[in-house]
Amino acid sequence: LIILSKRLTFTDGTIGFQGSLVPYLNLTATTTTSTATVTVVVSGEATNPKFTFSSVPALPQDEILAQLIFGQSMSKLSPLQIAQLASAAAQLAGVGGSTSLLENLQSAIGVDDLDVTTDEKGGTAVSAGKYLNDRTYVTIQKGDKPGSGKATIDLNVGRGVKLRGEANDAGEAKGGVFYEREY
Structure with a gap:
């Protein structure tokens, strides 16, 4: 499960059928942030799943999402992060449009991927990626x-x-060979 750029691993769950060919989900993912343990439950038909968020210690829903996605309190988020959070909440609730703030910005500046991430210490990074052709992808962060x-x-x-190949601000460069297989 990926919510904005935060990847969660399901730790428990079942997928079954209840009279139709559409699977019924009951999946749980748990992650620990610097101040809380957040649990996400995905349940319902796969075509219209419901997301439930909880935390230990108990926090308001907006605070849980802020902790989950950015690893920090709502009060420490930038305006762009708050807009991302609102868009994610609307989409998870099923009331958001199909296009998020980042998707609109991504389209306007002509990149294939645009992402804002936050590390465990609250540091923020922006990255943009573009396919130059079907074999070559460039990312700037x-x-x-x-x-x-x-x-x-x-x-x-x-x-x-x-x-x-990768180069950083300090002029350091590195390269590697990777093997990837999709199933």
């Missing part, structure tokens, strides 16, 4: 701390093999 910028290029050479 800049954080709020000096020396946190980097550029990455991925080249798909075929049969699941990718070459990756």
